[in-house]
Amino acid sequence: MDSATPASPVRKRGRPTEAGRVERRGQILDAALPVFLEYGFGKATVDRIAAAARVTKRTIYTYFGDKDGVFTEMQRRLAANVSGEPLRTETLESLAARIVYGLHSAQMIGLHRLVIAESLRFPELARRLHDNGDMRHIARLADHIRAEHGQAAAAHAEQLYALLLGEDYRRRLLGLLEPVTAAEAAVHARSALAVIQLTTASPLSGAASAAGAPST
């Protein structure tokens, strides 16, 4: 989180070009992310963010107004990246493995930890993370389940998602587990699909809608 900025050795002073302004803005947000992830919102000082971005505090306040502004803008930028474009040729199994791998990554865990911690102070931030991240994942899982196992089975997409996260996801949030490799993620995904009877080998029959459907 420190050696990732070998960019400009010495920064020029005067008025920057318009392109320079755009670049600097992104530079600040990119630098703010790891700082927030490491320290959390409260302990992440503006001075530290400024140092990481190789920019003075003054510039940060010019661009974002205050610390909250940096935080929300950073999250807004992340939300745009989270929604990766769907790969056309993808099976349910490979999609599940990708989700597991991505959600257990250090960056995602850090972001989730941060958003959970500040969910009371920044409720719409939590809303964005859930809508743009989780709900899209669930919808995409539902699409694949529907294609491979029929309409009835698609109702279990959310439960499948919960299984893909699993207790390991919570262990990651609690700092009790290291990030998983892609291979481990694939194994985990297969195990989840198997227990919910969504492997391609044994598709779900018609007796899917068991107990009361989740009301939420």
Added chain:
Amino acid sequence: MDSATPASPVRKRGRPTEAGRVERRGQILDAALPVFLEYGFGKATVDRIAAAARVTKRTIYTYFGDKDGVFTEMQRRLAANVSGEPLRTETLESLAARIVYGLHSAQMIGLHRLVIAESLRFPELARRLHDNGDMRHIARLADHIRAEHGQAAAAHAEQLYALLLGEDYRRRLLGLLEPVTAAEAAVHARSALAVIQLTTASPLSGAASAAGAPST
């Protein structure tokens, strides 16, 4: 979180009895919990805790040394309460419903949110929460599954636990969902048991160990 302390109208000053000291200690920790839950560790000031406990800052520092001391002692006290004694006459279904209801409660969600937020600063606090809370739940689920569905099915206790928490648990952490009622928890639990084929109606056959077992 404020009208819950109509205790002593006016506190005496002088030296307290030994019993009084024990009581005051608990009083401080009890008052600290809701303050930490509401504000988080960073924004929970010692002054606020002192006010909530009807005690002066001075007393808090005498008892706990510093703010971290209050925090860790509070969590240590909670850990003792989390492990509720097992009810002898309980089915897997009722146990599952109890777990769902308890983990979605406002107090538990607040505690988890807090521990997740501070897991980097207080790693052993996260460890305690996981060992004394989650792992005991999983073990108890495994016991019931073993009794009702055989040894092979018990391997899925952790996956069942993940389903019992579900996406709703994460929505609770993110502040996007209100606590569930006991009835809703029961429905949720039945749905989880059904999807994992652990309802008493249709017990799991021998074809349980599907893909690679979780490696964690």
Added chain:
DNA sequence: GTAGAATGAAACTAATTCGTATCATTAAAA
């Protein structure tokens, strides 16, 4: 009874940190 421990009340210290201001400097704009 007396000494001293523990507390309330409240002021105080020291450190942190958000946000602003000053001054020099560079380059875009006019």
Added chain:
DNA sequence: TTTTAATGATACGAATTAGTTTCATTCTAC
């Protein structure tokens, strides 16, 4: 060329807050 916006560097103000100290007080311990 002149003007001006934006920046670096740095100092500063104001607010918050962890932790300490002082003084009076009241009760336990002996």
